[in-house]
Amino acid sequence: MLQVKTFQTEDKLRNVHEEARMNNVPLLMSITEKIDQLDPFSFFEQGKQVDMHRHFWKSADEDFTLVGIGSAVRISKEGEGRFQETEQELFDWRKSVRQWNPYNKKGTGTVALGGFGFRPESGGEEPWQEFPNSSMTIPEFLLTNDAEGSFLTTNYLVSPEEDVETIICRMEEDKERLQTSDSSGDTESGVRLQKIEEVRPEEWKQSIADATAELKAGTLSKVVLAREVRLTFDSEASITKVLKDLSDMQNSSYVFAFEQGGSYFVGATPERLVKVEDDELFSACLAGTTKRGSSEEEDETLGLALLNDQKNRLEHDYVVQMIRSAVEDYSVNVAIPEAPSLYKLRNLQHLYTPVKAKLKEGYSLLDVVKDLHPTPALGGLPQKEAVTYISRHEVMNRGWYASPVGWIDGGRNGEFAVAIRSALIRGDKASLFAGCGVVEDSKPEEEYEETKVKLKPMLAVLGGEE
Ligand SMILES: C=C(O[C@@H]1C=C(C(=O)O)C=C[C@H]1O)C(=O)O
């Protein structure tokens, strides 16, 4: 149960409101407190009493979870300039922040969470009607859990037009709702799968064959093509349960959920796009795939074969090439190992090359996201041609699939992952997505099998077999 102390919040609010009124500008009040250990899944579940715009983020490689409820500020941009415009607006908002945060801890305070659709101009197409092209939200309530415990940030937009008593009332009501436990939501039982429909699998395989022909003939070196599988359940899926199960089963993955107007984009992705902590930059090249073995010995043999497989090494090397050249533009001390290692997940193993560097002054996390997205792990090479090819030939609408999702705080910290191994869930229906890197030597049947394994983690938490 949440016990929010909100020490002297009312006094702070009155002062901030007075300042907002005097200058006739809205101000963002932000208060961070250390609270008793709080389970992020319960907080997420409870949050729906307050607002159906919730965010969940769990890191793949550290004890770090964020849960956002509601929105104090919400930024939605589209077009080529969306990353910079988002950055600018966040920067402008931060000038209006009146903050109480004694902890100097990443991921607390005016953190914005959300993501950017795969293409700058997409939005509104089936099944993504609820999702704007991009959305970054500074939540009204933010829970930050790390090795030191739980921290709760309350962000409130204090508008000069609104009566201060009304704001206090609203705040009290929200807190009340966050603390009243809800007995109606069933978060423990999973759904039963009633129908699995692969979306035009034969057409998809043909699209792989066509792409290999194009790769041999033209200027494209690699293109990533994805497909969709639709599920129908016997009842509405509990997103909290899905998040819990993903976190238990996929502990080397980022687990995320973004809620928009009754739709949920959820997933467990192993792939970091970029993380910035102070000025340290971390990225990752993840491409090239094989399954896990059923014995330790078989697993090792499969891993070794992957490390030595030319087709997979090529798929991987295109990613390393591109990320290296992008990162070198805005950082120094770039450190990238010569050869890939293996990144093992529950159902599959990937070729993996970590990237470390120091970000030059004047560059921000969103600058890096803008340049990297999409890497050849999700788009292809060359980047622009690959994205055009995908728009014309892919047998689905990407929406937010394979896009940058993550968070950014008011300091110089943040992280974005790429939203693969993901599903869009609405009521008793879901669309699952999985893609694969196509190079000249790709075989449609093998790529089809590869995507099947990539679909397993989401399928397993939605009533399917693993
Ligand atoms: C595109 C996806 O995964 C990407 C493609 C990979 C591959 O083809 O080997 C491996 C990791 C990811 O970069 C996906 O899972 O949907």
Ligand SMILES: [Mg+2]
């Ligand atoms: Mg592959």
